Amino acid sequence: MKEEVVEQDKLIPGMRIIAYQGLEARFGTLDAEKVQWLAHNFKGTTAIKVDGSQVAIDALKVGDRLLEIGSFPASLLHLCEVGEGLVKALKSQGFSRFKVQTASAQESHIQSVGKATLLVEKTKKSKETQARAAKEVEKVMDALAQGAASLESLNGLVEEIVENSYLEAIGALATLKQSDYTYGHCVDVGAIFAGVYFEIQRHRGVEPVFADLQEALLSGLLHDLGKSSMPKDILESPLQFEKDSPEMRLQRGHSEKTGKLLTEMKAHPVAINMGLYHHVKPDGDTYSSYPKNLDFKDALFETRLLAIIDSYQALTGRRPFKRSWSAPAAMRYLEALSGVEYDEEAFEGFAKVLGLFPVGSLVELSDKSRGFVMNVPQGDLSRPQVVLIQDPEGRDLNKHPLVDLSVTQGLSIVKDLDPVELFGEKALDRFLALKVG
Ligand SMILES: [Fe+2]
Ligand SMILES: [Fe+2]
Structure with a gap:
């Protein structure tokens, strides 16, 4: 002190x-x-x-x-x-x-501990809401496949997520890889989008196009709605499809289908753009860019941001056919492709708000102790607050001290670790068991 x-x-x-x-x-x-x-x-x-x-x-x-x-x-x-x-x-x-x-140091420490504890609590509670929301997305898609759907049930869940301020917690769940990979993906992308969008626009000095968090969350969440027209065995297949296979063609048709469905449903015009353009790349000739007849310049800023979040969630989320990435590794990957595959300004805003070590990331410090990242620092993005779970000898700690790297000299993050690789199915439990002190 x-x-x-x-x-x-x-x-x-x-x-x-x-x-x-x-x-x-x-x-x-x-x-x-x-x-x-x-x-x-x-x-x-x-x-x-x-x-x-x-x-x-x-x-x-x-x-x-x-x-x-x-x-x-x-x-x-x-x-x-x-x-x-x-x-x-x-x-x-x-x-x-x-x-x-300087009570600001003392107080900010107490505040940080309080915030970290609250985040753990919220993550615990939002886990159930996130799972329910994912189930609801599945139901809506099933109903759409039968030719009828209402977004009523989703509206209620969207409200529940926003009212309980679960957005950041769902972001942490995503970092800790808890979501199923089709419907949970939609919920995570929606929550992360709504969680960062308004702040990004504030930084840019641009008026948000969405009236509130609910509208932004729902718009983000609906971006893959067109996947409802894919047969479930393809949608949930553990296999990665060959380029140009019929399955791949179906998969690549989902964004066009989403645009169509959202137009029919009279969704927010920006949500329609997000659905239709979120796989359109600056270089329309690359294989990963589709639909082929669309131009990146017509993708709105919101859509460009969503495309980044979509990839971020896809990279970090668990997939049956690939190893997933740690959240910081995904951020580095996206950073490398910013300006090439992704909009530079949208990535910059995203990194500023989500951090280079998103909340829930597991990191190793220079003294070999390990812990979870708990916040996005205001200044140097590489120096967040970390709640330690293991001491430098690798022993598990019973109480978990919060280290604020933004004010601690001589300690820094030396690498990030994949919580699932290290703790397997217990990854989230380790986070939820934090006793921040
Ligand atoms: Fe998509
Ligand atoms: Fe997606």
Whole structure:
């Protein structure tokens, strides 16, 4: 914790005073009245005199010259916690300098621990909502395959996700690879999209096109709706299809189909663009770009962002036919392709908001301890807060300290690890079992 000496006018509510200083000018040589006043108001503290000697406050005598009052007992905490009332009172009492603990550091640590604990709680709760939402997407797609569907049931879940602020938690679930790969993918993409979109637009100084989080979440979630027309055995096949195989052609038809369905459903026009264009690449000639007749320049910013999130979720999510990537590895991959396969500005915004080590990433620090990333830092994206789960010897910790790399010198992230590779099916449980301290 940082300690510093500040002038009276630099006291900020939230700081914690550990000693009153700068008294001699106003206090001068103590008279009887002052001695009494100090003994009464600072009972239990220690006084340091100008000559350096230290005495209990009630041992001060007339004629003493006072330098500092410190060692406040718990009963005088109201004289240490800087609030507006105290600052006012101090002004009239002639105390001019204070030794303070930069409460912003202390407080921000407490706040960070609180936030991290809340995130773990929310992730626990949102797991069930995410699974239900994925089931609901499946039902809607099944109903669409039969020629009829309503988005009513989805609306309720979208609201539930937003109202409980589960967006970040669903992002963490995605990082921890909990989603089934067709329907869970839709929910994750929608949640990540809604979770980052408004902040990205704020950074860009651009008015969002969606009225609220719900609208953005639903629009993102519907981007693969056209997959409803694919036979389930193809949709859920553990195989990766050959280029130009009939199955691959069906798969590549899904975005056009999504555009059509969303148009029929009179969805938000931007959602339609997102559905139709999310696989269109800047270079339309590459195999990965489809439908072939569409041009990237007609893909809206929202669509370009969604395309990045779509790939991010696909890379990190578990697929039966491939090893999945760790979230930071996926970010590096997307960064490498930004400006080539993906829109540069959209990636920049995405990385700024999701971080290069997205929440839930498992990382190893330079002292070999390991932990989960809990936040996206404001400044250097490579220095987030990490909650440690293993010590440098690889032993599991029972309590999990939060290390804020943005203020901790001498420690840094040296590599990222795949939580599933390390902990298998227990990956999410390890995260949910965090006791942040
Ligand atoms: Fe898609
Ligand atoms: Fe997708």
